[in-house]
Amino acid sequence: MKKILVTGGAGFIGSNFCNINKTGYEVTALDNLFLGDERNLDSDVKFIKGDACKTEDLDKAGLVDFVVHLAGTSSAPMFMGDQFTWGYVNAIQSFCTVLEWARKNGTKKVLYASTSSLYGNNPLPLVETQEVTPINHYAVSKRVYEYISRCYNKVYPQMEIIGFRFMSVYGPNEEAKGKYANLISQFCWDIARDLSPIIYGDGTQTRDFTNVKDVVAGLTLAIEKEKKLGADVFNIGTGRATTVNEIVDALNKAFGKTVKPTHIVNPVKEDYVLGQYADIGKITEVLGYKPTVKLEDGIAEQVKNLRMERIRETSSDSFR
């Protein structure tokens, strides 16, 4: 069986990737538990508590065929205030360490998470050929990943290093992200407690809410693709825009409740993303990707499987 190392494997997307792929591959999750939770992983997934910035921790995974790098600094607020330097060091050092470790161990394919945040308020739909001007340090760090990958692949063409610009990912196993979790999780936790979800502005801003199962499916297609992908970058989304108001309605419907949201003046003064949806033409054509989870089904599943006791910390006053 082929082996995959997933850095950030106890986190939201990483744990879903490991649990879904554990039967087709020998999967090892590595995570320093900065945000992740070992309980996100099925008991038969191998777990290493370790730091992706440390070669000696990566060595504990042994030789692998593929690396999926999801560790690192996973959202914009983690680069704010005193965390600024750490945000960059953790993001860049983990990626470079993983690349070098993979190359020295003969791992030929590394997948990594980039982000749709790179696009800022670009015209819709967001497409990989657009020029991007990252609007915050988180997006800059992911753009740096993309540049590093291109150079690294030029110097070491035997290495494929493929990036994925995830749109707004939602689904199970987000409790450990607390206030950094997706808006769907945070609104879900609010409504479960009969608290009014706080919406910035009138709620007509849109996001391409993508179920984590579809994200995992896209990554898995790239692992299985025989054709060389070099240092290519792909959007993963649904190609659909949904307003924040619609999310509150869908959650209320799934709960059988009528909790009203509270609209406040948007405290994010600059560069707030007003609209988001992906052009998924490239990933569809090259990898055969097709999103399968309907938003209302994904939300209903999330409401059915609530685990409020696992929420690390939550508040409506977070990054939306």
Ligand SMILES: NC(=O)c1ccc[n+]([C@@H]2O[C@H](COP(=O)([O-])OP(=O)(O)OC[C@H]3O[C@@H](n4cnc5c(N)ncnc54)[C@H](O)[C@@H]3O)[C@@H](O)[C@H]2O)c1
């Ligand atoms: N969730 C989204 O909507 C979304 C959108 C775009 C991009 N991404 C990217 O996808 C990746 C996964 O995101 P996520 O939502 O699962 O976030 P997450 O925070 O749940 O997962 C990241 C995991 O990495 C771990 N980690 C952080 N630094 C580490 C290190 N140095 N060594 C080992 N483990 C470390 C954390 O403990 C956490 O479990 C991130 O790179 C994120 O930037 C996520």
